Amino acid sequence: MRSWRRGQLPMPDSLFDSAACALAVTREDGTILRVNPRLSDWLGFSAAELQGRRFQDLLTMGGRIFYQTHLAPMLRMHGSVTEVKLDIRHCAGHKVTVLLNANQRQQPDGVVYDLALFGTTDRDKYERELLNARKLAEALLQEKTATELALQQAQAELSEAYAIAQRRALFAEQMVAIVSHDLKNPLTAIRMASDFLQRGERTAKERQLLGHIGQSSERAQRMIADLLDFTQARVGQGITIKAVPLDLHNVIQHAVDELRVAFPAATLVHHAEGLGQACLDADRVQQIIGNLVANSVAYGDLLQPITVTSRLGDNACAVAVHNHGPAIPESLLAGLFEPMTRGTDQGSDVRSVGLGLYIVRELARVHGGDVAVSSCAMAGTTFTVMF
Amino acid sequence: MDLRHRNHVRVKGHGPSTLVFSHGFGCNQAMWNYLAPHFLERFHVVLYDLVGAGLSDLSAFDKTKYSSLDGYARDLNEIVDAYAEGPVILVGHSVSAMIGTLADRFAPGRIAAHVMIGPSPRYIDTEDYVGGFQRDDIEDLLDTLDSNYLGWSSAMAPVIMGAPTQPALSTELTESFCRTEPDIARQFARVTFLSDNRHDVQGLATPVLILQSSDDLIAPVAVGEYLHAVMPNSTYRLVDNVGHCPHMSAPQACAAAMDAFLAPWAAADA
Numbered sequence: 325m326r327s328w329r330r331g332q333l334p335m336p337d338s339l340f341d342s343a344a345c346a347l348a349v350t351r352e353d354g355t356i357l358r359v360n361p362r363l364s365d366w367l368g369f370s371a372a373e374l375q376g377r378r379f380q381d382l383l384t385m386g387g388r389i390f391y392q393t394h395l396a397p398m399l400r401m402h403g404s405v406t407e408v409k410l411d412i413r414h415c416a417g418h419k420v421t422v423l424l425n426a427n428q429r430q431q432p433d434g435v436v437y438d439l440a441l442f443g444t445t446d447r448d449k450y451e452r453e454l455l456n457a458r459k460l461a462e463a464l465l466q467e468k469t470a471t472e473l474a475l476q477q478a479q480a481e482l483s484e485a486y487a488i489a490q491r492r493a494l495f496a497e498q499m500v501a502i503v504s505h506d507l508k509n510p511l512t513a514i515r516m517a518s519d520f521l522q523r524g525e526r527t528a529k530e531r532q533l534l535g536h537i538g539q540s541s542e543r544a545q546r547m548i549a550d551l552l553d554f555t556q557a558r559v560g561q562g563i564t565i566k567a568v569p570l571d572l573h574n575v576i577q578h579a580v581d582e583l584r585v586a587f588p589a590a591t592l593v594h595h596a597e598g599l600g601q602a603c604l605d606a607d608r609v610q611q612i613i614g615n616l617v618a619n620s621v622a623y624g625d626l627l628q629p630i631t632v633t634s635r636l637g638d639n640a641c642a643v644a645v646h647n648h649g650p651a652i653p654e655s656l657l658a659g660l661f662e663p664m665t666r667g668t669d670q671g672s673d674v675r676s677v678g679l680g681l682y683i684v685r686e687l688a689r690v691h692g693g694d695v696a697v698s699s700c701a702m703a704g705t706t707f708t709v710m711f
Numbered sequence: 712m713d714l715r716h717r718n719h720v721r722v723k724g725h726g727p728s729t730l731v732f733s734h735g736f737g738c739n740q741a742m743w744n745y746l747a748p749h750f751l752e753r754f755h756v757v758l759y760d761l762v763g764a765g766l767s768d769l770s771a772f773d774k775t776k777y778s779s780l781d782g783y784a785r786d787l788n789e790i791v792d793a794y795a796e797g798p799v800i801l802v803g804h805s806v807s808a809m810i811g812t813l814a815d816r817f818a819p820g821r822i823a824a825h826v827m828i829g830p831s832p833r834y835i836d837t838e839d840y841v842g843g844f845q846r847d848d849i850e851d852l853l854d855t856l857d858s859n860y861l862g863w864s865s866a867m868a869p870v871i872m873g874a875p876t877q878p879a880l881s882t883e884l885t886e887s888f889c890r891t892e893p894d895i896a897r898q899f900a901r902v903t904f905l906s907d908n909r910h911d912v913q914g915l916a917t918p919v920l921i922l923q924s925s926d927d928l929i930a931p932v933a934v935g936e937y938l939h940a941v942m943p944n945s946t947y948r949l950v951d952n953v954g955h956c957p958h959m960s961a962p963q964a965c966a967a968a969m970d971a972f973l974a975p976w977a978a979a980d981a
Contacts, residue, residue: 353953353954353960354953354954378953380928384855385844385848386849386851386855389849389855389928390859393738394737396954396959396960397737397738397742398889402885409855409859455858
């Protein structure tokens with residue numbers, strides 16, 4: 325190495341040789357013409373070994389493809405590239421990561437490229453960490469987006485299924501309404517015919533059979549009335565009432581008398597409490613009592629009386645039906661007033677379609693009141709409708 | 712669909728036939744700056760950028776459509792239908808040679824001839840085929856692309872500052888020369904280097920000029936010879952050149968070989 329005096333600039337050759345980065349000069353096709361000792365040092369090849377080889381052949385395979393598809397065209401197009409990161413193979417086989425700057429230079433005998441390489445192994449590690457973090461974030465985002473999409477799809481399917489179910493339910497309820505309505509006329513004809521037959525001279529057996537026909541058609545009529553009220557409440561305009569001032573005790577007494585005929589197996593007792601006027605729809609109050617008594621007959625202990633109470637007070641009035649017998653199971657209480665709920669699956673012929681209590685509640689509400697139930701094995705079961 | 716915007720289509724020159732220039736992986740249509748001017752006197756010339764490259768409309772990059780070369784081939788046929796006049800000769804570099812082959816297969820008879828520069832129907836070796844690469848090499852390339860994502864924009868900045876004075880449009884193109892969205896570059900690299908078009912080139916009857924570099928890492932001589940053997944109507948020309956872009960580093964030699972091949976379709980010399 326040449327020496328120089330203090331204050332004097334180094335000669336170009338020694339600057340090339342002692343530069344703090346690796347330097348090389350190549351031909352246009354990449355053939356190495358000259359390298360500085362630092363490049364030899366970094367790559368483990370002597371200067372003589374490097375000269376005559378092509379720079380791109382020192383790279384890893386990925387780097388060589390990148391050189392052909394990006395670097396060489398860029399160098400030709402722009403005459404320079406900067407800050408390109410490449411991996412070079414050390415003579416021992418491991419990778420040396422460098423940043424490459426290259427510049428085209430016109431020489432009398434053609435074009436050469438000046439290359440400057442900076443070691444960047446540590447920064448490369450850091451950049452790879454950044455890159456990995458970014459890839460992770462992108463993967464997570466993609467996952468989140470996919471999950472959201474799946475959720476949206478599930479929601480859409482659910483609301484579609486819900487809409488279909490609603491259409492089906494509406495159709496079924498309309499069907500019930502139509503069928504119930506159409507059943508009324510033939511049933512009326514049966515009742516009229518059996519009434520007519522009862523007027524003449526009949527044997528005991530015939531009288532018993534005609535009684536069965538009468539009771540059965542009455543039960544069928546009550547069921548149809550329930551179904552019509554149900555569909556009116558669910559798909560129609562709601563149940564309508566004509567409330568007028570009436571003597572509640574009298575109305576209930578009348579209803580209990582009729583129910584004694586309808587349920588000859590049961591013992592019905594009427595209690596009237598208090599004095600005053602009530603403003604109610606008499607037919608609907610009768611229907612309420614009818615449904616509650618039918619319920620007591622179906623599920624109560626018929627060896628003990630069923631008590632119907634009408635109660636009048638200053639501002640409110642109520643009717644209650646009590647029966648003895650087993651308590652209503654806890655599990656049934658919550659849904660007791662929903663349609664199609666039954667106390668048991670017993671196959672009794674007193675069983676109805678399960679609309680009775682639902683209609684009692686609807687009728688109570690349309691009067692501005694409500695219905696409550698209390699049930700235990702000791703005291704029995706009481707349904708109370710407050711108006 | 713506005714093709715001119717989507718593919719940054721440029722139409723130049725005059726002649727009875729059309730040359731459609733289609734660039735390869737990594738760059739854009741500016742790579743034809745050294746070769747295309749040679750033909751402007753005798754041909755109608757169409758240049759364009761593949762979607763995702765150069766000044767193409769990046770918003771048109773549909774990951775599904777461009778998950779194979781088919782999407783690019785359909786684009787090329789649309790450009791041919793919209794801009795070509797008379798017989799059409801596709802000039803495709805590298806992967807675009809295969810895009811041109813697929814376009815030909817999709818619309819038989821539409822393409823009169825191909826000029827394939829550095830073509831390869833498959834890059835990865837198999838038991839009975841030498842493409843020049845192993846699968847790991849391609850993963851290594853993707854890694855190198857990744858490594859250059861971070862410094863990508865800053866790497867371009869000094870180049871843009873130092874660009875020599877040129878017409879605005881062409882400056883814009885040279886500035887965006889090798890600049891690609893990282894995600895797009897990644898997918899295009901996969902699609903390019905993992906594709907296998909040996910079945911598509913097999914028996915292709917359209918006249919083909921194969922321009923093979925004498926020393927090309929990406930498309931070695933053995934691959935050019937393979938293509939010449941499987942395409943019955945092909946002409947094989949070896950160009951003395953180091954590297955994968957003879958149309959940039961040896962444009963005169965390429966132009967001479969093309970002139971001879973294109974003579975039947977060229978306008979008479981003015």
